[in-house]
Structure formats: structure tokens, C-alpha cells
Amino acid sequence: MLDLPSFNISGKSYSxxxxxxxxxxxxxxxxxxxxxxxxxxxxxxxxxxxISPTLEAQTPFTIFGRGGASWTSLGTGAFTSVGxxxxxxxxxxxxxxxxxxxxxxxxGVLVSEATVPAVTxxxxxxxxxxxxxxxxxxxxxxxxxxxxAKVTFYFTxxxxxxxxxxxxxxxxxxxxxxxxxxxxxxxxxxxxxTFTFSSDTPIAAVALRGHSNERSELLWTTxxxxxxxxxxxPQIFPTxxxxxxxxxxxxxxxxxxxxxNGTLQFFPQGPPGPLGSSxxxxxxxxxxxxxxxxxxxxxLLARAVRIxxxxxxxxxxxxxxxxxxxxxxxxxxxxAGVPASSNIQQAVLYAQVSDDAxxxxxxxxxxxxxxxxxxxxxxxxxxxxxxxxxTGNVTVxxxxxxxxxxxxxxxxxxxxxxxxxxxISAKESAVxxxxxxxxxxxxxxxxVTTIPVASAASYSFGNSxxxxxxxxxxxxxxxxxxxxxxxxxxxxPSSVGNLLFFxxxxxxxxxxxx
Numbered sequence: 001m002l003d004l005p006s007f008n009i010s011g012k013s014y015s016x017x018x019x020x021x022x023x024x025x026x027x028x029x030x031x032x033x034x035x036x037x038x039x040x041x042x043x044x045x046x047x048x049x050x051i052s053p054t055l056e057a058q059t060p061f062t063i064f065g066r067g068g069a070s071w072t073s074l075g076t077g078a079f080t081s082v083g084x085x086x087x088x089x090x091x092x093x094x095x096x097x098x099x100x101x102x103x104x105x106x107x108g109v110l111v112s113e114a115t116v117p118a119v120t121x122x123x124x125x126x127x128x129x130x131x132x133x134x135x136x137x138x139x140x141x142x143x144x145x146x147x148x149a150k151v152t153f154y155f156t157x158x159x160x161x162x163x164x165x166x167x168x169x170x171x172x173x174x175x176x177x178x179x180x181x182x183x184x185x186x187x188x189x190x191x192x193x194t195f196t197f198s199s200d201t202p203i204a205a206v207a208l209r210g211h212s213n214e215r216s217e218l219l220w221t222t223x224x225x226x227x228x229x230x231x232x233x234p235q236i237f238p239t240x241x242x243x244x245x246x247x248x249x250x251x252x253x254x255x256x257x258x259x260x261n262g263t264l265q266f267f268p269q270g271p272p273g274p275l276g277s278s279x280x281x282x283x284x285x286x287x288x289x290x291x292x293x294x295x296x297x298x299x300l301l302a303r304a305v306r307i308x309x310x311x312x313x314x315x316x317x318x319x320x321x322x323x324x325x326x327x328x329x330x331x332x333x334x335x336a337g338v339p340a341s342s343n344i345q346q347a348v349l350y351a352q353v354s355d356d357a358x359x360x361x362x363x364x365x366x367x368x369x370x371x372x373x374x375x376x377x378x379x380x381x382x383x384x385x386x387x388x389x390x391t392g393n394v395t396v397x398x399x400x401x402x403x404x405x406x407x408x409x410x411x412x413x414x415x416x417x418x419x420x421x422x423x424i425s426a427k428e429s430a431v432x433x434x435x436x437x438x439x440x441x442x443x444x445x446x447x448v449t450t451i452p453v454a455s456a457a458s459y460s461f462g463n464s465x466x467x468x469x470x471x472x473x474x475x476x477x478x479x480x481x482x483x484x485x486x487x488x489x490x491x492x493p494s495s496v497g498n499l500l501f502f503x504x505x506x507x508x509x510x511x512x513x514x
Contacts, residue, residue, distance in 0.1 A: 059499040059513060061483060063096050065491055067385025068350070068421055068484030071499070071513035075103075077474025083509050084142040084175045084204070085481065087118060087466040089497035096483040096495040097454040099350060100468045101437075105476040106217050110441040112335075113449040114208060114220035118466045118483075121202030125225040128251045128288050128319065129155060129195040130209065131181050131188060137195070137223065138208045139185070140177035140470035142502075143170040145201045153197040155180075155187055160284030170203065173506030177470050179210070194253055194288050196228070204467040209322070213332040221322055221337040226255050231315040235307040235340035236432040239365035239403055240266075241323040243297030249324075250291040252307065252317040254283040260317050262309040264291065267367065267401050283317055295326075304367035304401040304432070307340055316340075325446065333445040336436075339452070343369065343430035346456035348486045351380065351422040352437070353406060353415055362422070362451070363405040363436035368396040370429040377427070378409060382420040385485065385494075390415065396431060403436070421484050423456060454486045471501070473511060481513070 061069040089095050098118030104111055121144060129137050143149040149170045155163040168184035170176055180187040180195055187195070197205070207223040240248040254260045264279040283289045309316045318340050325334040354360040368374040374396045379388035392411030396402050406412045406422070424433055435451025471479040485494040501511040 058501065058508075058510070061495070061497060061499065062493050063483060063485050063495040064385030065487055065489040065494050066381040066421060066423070066485055068096070068383045068482060070383060070419065070480060070482045072480040073471065073473040073478050074512045074514060075473055075476070075478035076512070080475040080477055081473045081511075082177055082470060083501055083503050083511070084140070084470055085468040086144060086500045086502065087483065087497065088500055089495055093496045094485075094487075094494050095466050097348070097486050098466060098468070098481065098483040099452060100471060100482070101449070101480040102220060102472060103478045103480070104218060104220060109443055110447065111217040112219045113437070113439075113447060114222050115437070115449050115451055116206050116208075116222045116468070117452045117454075118468055119204050119206065119225070121204045121465055121467070122225070122227070123200075123202055124196070124198040124228050125205055126194050126196045126228055126253060126255055126286070127207040127223050127225055128253050129180055129187070129191060129193055131179075131191040134212045136179045136181060136210050138177065138179045138210060139195065140175065140206050140208075141170060141197075142175040142204045142467050142469040143201070144173065144204065144465055144467060146172050147201060148172050149199050149201045149203050151197055151199045151203065153185065153195060155191065155193060155195055156286040157191070157193040158284075158287055158289075160287045162286065171506055173502060175469070175502070175504040175506075177504065192288070192290070194286060196286065204469045206469040209337075211332070211335060215331055219332065219335045221335050223337065224318065224320055224339045226253055226318045228255055229257065230255060232318060232342075233316060234309070235316050235318060235342060236367055236369070237305040237307075237321040237338050237340055238367045238432045238434040239302050239338055239401065239436075240293070240305045240321045241300060241302050242293040242295055244300035245295070245326050246300055247295035247324055247326075248293045249322045250279075250305070250319065251288060251322060252281055252283055252291070252319040253288045254286060254317050256315055257285045258314070259284055260309060260313045260315060262307065262313055262316060265306040265308055267304040267306070267399060281317070288319070302365070302401070302403045304365070306369070325448070327445070334447045336449045338365075338434050338450055341432050341434070343432050344455050345426055345430045347424045347433045347453040348456050348484065349422050349424075349433075349435040349451050349453045350482050350484060351406065351418065351420060351435070353418040355416045358439040358441075360437070360439040361405045361407070363403065363438065364422070364424065365401060365403040365434050365436060366394070366396050366424065367401040367432045368399070368426075368429060370398060372398050372428065374429050374431060375427045376431065377425045378412070379423045379425070380406075380412070380418065380420055381423070386491070388423075389420075424453075425456075454484075456486050456488065471511075
């Protein structure tokens with residue numbers, strides 16, 4: 001490992017790592033000054049008498065404008081190692097967006113992938129909770145504070161009744177990860193509703209739904225951790241899939257202390273779906289509802305769905321659409337979750353395409369609520385950053401949706417192998433977007449997971465805390481960590497720092513990644 005140096009040259013402060021990329025932290029924009037091979041050469045070239053480390057070096061990164069970085073754990077251990085990761089950037093460096101992709105193998109076969117975004121700490125949240133014979137809900141909470149966190153929690157059932165509250169302590173710089181029917185949460189063996197938590201210090205949380213399929217393989221789906229008592233207008237699921245072996249469960253969570261009523265409205269393009277054009281919902285305070293498509297059609301149909309509150313409700317619920325694929329033998333082989341979202345003008349997501357046996361593809365679902373067609377520009381940039389290497393265009397129908405793989409988009413037809421970022425820009429009106437990642441596993445099953453999008457923003461200085469509340473490695477599990485820049489700047493570095501790994505007890509962990 002290399003130490004990150006910090007030193008002054010002509011009264012200005014410089015830092016760097018790896019090939020020692022030096023930049024001026026006092027400048028209005030970050031600029032690459034020089035690259036040298038070693039710290040000694042840096043000192044010689046710039047006349048620096050001494051260089052002192054300012055940041056622990058574990059998995060260092062330099063992310064250039066519109067670029068990113070990616071590491072994957074080796075997964076070679078006989079036991080599953082669980083912990084959390086923290087993104088630590090240098091002072092004056094921007095904090096990148098990030099996501100982690102969990103891969104789960106059983107008997108050497110990839111059976112599931114789930115993608116979770118890097119998160120910033122919060123002091124409260126609510127998740128959908130389901131516990132049963134084949135389904136369980138897991139929660140991981142990381143405490144980045146130097147003091148212990150007291151986390152108080154309660155369950156709310158389908159009728160809106162709350163359980164007695166309980167609490168647990170998370171050590172300084174520590175983590176807990178457990179299913180909700182395990183200690184310290186100790187939920188019922190059969191339950192459907194919500195789980196609400198609050199903490200006396202900011203914590204980072206992620207929830208995962210585990211579904212044991214007909215082969216006793218655990219399929220993972222990420223569940224959103226939702227804010228409490230915020231008021232939301234109509235929300236959109238950019239895609240929901242039904243027919244041809246696919247079904248979708250709509251999980252709606254009431255984040256308020258009042259009853260929420262409204263309608264799920266299916267976008268009208270295409271032939272009518274098996275559920276018609278809408279579904280009504282009524283959700284008690286703090287509780288949840290699950291609605292499901294029939295899957296009775298023989299043809300796969302993808303449509304966007306709007307969550308529209310009625311005149312009695314001051315907010316829409318939040319939630320996730322979980323779509324599942326069942327093969328001809330009646331085995332559920334893939335599940336993925338599409339979080340409800342608002343419209344945005346520009347989105348960035350991680351994209352990967354391969355021409356190996358997995359035939360990995362990245363796709364997008366884009367929905368528009370505009371009464372006129374919306375032109376959308378798509379740009380691909382490599383992890384090295386810089387200007388786009390390919391540009392494509394699509395048109396989303398009025399009040400409609402498109403769902404396409406990248407190589408089906410005009411301008412990307414010859415794309416066969418790629419790793420980088422996809423920037424989606426809507427011209428006439430804002431759109432709702434989700435990324436789709438598909439691949440074939442070792443026995444030819446078609447697996448799908450969703451890729452969360454980040455809102456594109458101009459580069460800004462200052463660093464905030466970003467964490468991956470859980471990772472898993474070994475005994476069939478691997479975790480891919482991806483950090484990326486969401487700015488529109490194509491020159492110079494945007495983020496410099498380290499990805500640091502910790503055990504649940506808060507100790508530093510040397511996780512092997514490639």
C-alpha cells in the first residue's frame with residue numbers, strides 16, 4: 001500500500017497518491033499539476049524536504065470528471081466476512097456517488113445480485129418489513145460516530161398497530177447486521193408491515209429482502225430506507241413487468257402518521273395490462289400495503305406506474321416494485337426492486353456490458369408524465385472520465401415509457417464491451433429513470449437486478465460522509481464497490497481519497513479487492 005503525501009510548494013498545499021497526482025487545494029478548481037512515480041521523486045522534483053502521510057491508504061482512488069473507480073472483493077474465504085465501508089476524501093475534494101453490487105453464489109452458481117447505493121447518515125427511517133416461511137427482511141446499520149449510538153425501534157403491523165419499542169446499542173465506528181426476526185430486533189416469526197428506527201446520533205442503514213426460492217436459493221432485493229414525515233407528491237415506478245413468467249409486487253409504505261389513500265395508475269401506452277388501468281390503495285398510519293399483478297398473460301409487458309394520492313391525502317406513499325421471473329419448472333430464478341422516484345432532468349448511473357459467457361447487459365427504463373414526447377440524450381463515459389465516447393438518443397412517448405438495452409439505442413448499436421457511466425439528459429421535461437442490469441449465470445438462468453441512478457449535479461467542494469452500511473465476502477459472496485462522479489465537468493480530478501473497510505466491532509479490515 002502507498003501512503004498519501006501532503007506537502008507545501010511555494011506556499012500552496014498539495015496531496016496525492018498512487019502515481020502521486022498532485023493538486024492544489026487552494027485553487028478554485030482542482031488541477032492536475034504533475035505525475036511522478038514515487039514519493040522520493042516527488043520530493044526531488046519539487047524540492048520538498050519531507051512528505052508526511054495525511055490519510056490512511058487502503059483502497060486509494062482518484063476520480064476524474066465524469067469518471068469513476070471500481071473494485072470487487074475476491075470472495076475466496078470459507079466463511080462469510082461482513083462489515084461496512086466508508087468513503088473518506090481529502091479536504092477540498094468532492095465526495096463521489098457510489099453503489100455496491102452483492103453477488104451470491106451457491107454450489108458455484110451465481111443465484112442472485114442486489115445493488116445498494118452508498119448512503120449518508122440519518123437519525124431515523126422506516127422500511128417495509130416481511131417475515132415468513134420463505135421471506136425474511138434484513139437490516140444493517142453502521143455507526144460512523146466516535147461514540148456509541150442508541151437505536152430505538154418498533155414494528156407496525158398491517159392494521160397500523162405498533163409494537164412496544166425496544167432499543168439496542170451500536171459501538172463507536174461499529175455495525176450490526178441481522179434479520180428482523182433475530183436479535184437484537186426479535187420480530188415475530190410471521191409478520192408484514194413496517195419497521196421504524198431512530199437514533200441519538202446519525203447512522204447509515206440498508207435493508208435487504210431475502211427470498212428462499214423453490215431450490216432453497218436465497219434471492220436478494222434491496223429495500224429503500226425511507227424518511228419519516230416528509231410529504232411527497234405523485235411518485236413513479238419507471239417500470240413494472242407482468243406476463244410471460246413475470247409478476248410484480250407493489251410495496252407501498254406510509255411514512256406519515258396519517259392514513260394515505262390513492263391510486264396506482266398504469267401508464268396507458270401499449271395494450272391494457274392484466275390489472276386494467278389502475279389499483280386503489282389505503283394504508284394505515286406508519287404501515288404498508290402490498291399489491292401484486294397476476295402474471296397471467298403469456299406476453300411480457302413492461303409499463304411504468306404512477307402513485308397518485310387522492311384529495312384526502314396530503315402525501316403519496318413511498319415504496320418499491322419487486323418484479324420476479326419464474327421459469328417453466330415453476331422456480332423463481334430472479335428478483336429485483338424498482339424504487340419509487342420523482343422526475344429529474346439529468347441522471348447518472350453505472351453501466352457495464354460484456355461479451356463473455358455472462359452476456360452482461362445494461363439497460364434503462366425511462367418514464368415521462370409529459371403530455372408531449374420527450375427527447376432524451378444518453379452519453380457514455382469511461383471510468384477514466386473525460387468527454388463522452390458514445391452518444392445516443394431516444395424519444396419517450398407522451399405519458400409513456402421506454403425500456404431498452406444500451407445496444408438497442410440509436411448510437412450504441414455496436415457496443416459489445418464497456419465499463420463506465422451513462423448520463424441521461426431530458427430536454428423538454430424531467431423524467432423518471434432506473435437502470436437495469438442483466439446477465440446469465442453458469443446454468444443459463446437469466447438474472448436481473450436494478451441499478452440506482454444519481455442526480456447529476458455541478459461539481460462542488462467540501463466532503464460529506466458516504467458509507468456502504470454492509471458488505472459480504474467469502475463463502476459464495478462477493479461485493480463490487482463503485483464510486484463515480486456526477487458532475488458535468490470533464491477535465492481534472494473531482495474526488496481523491498480512500499475506501500476504508502471496517503469490522504462490525506469498528507476495527508480496520510484489510511479486505512482483498514481487485
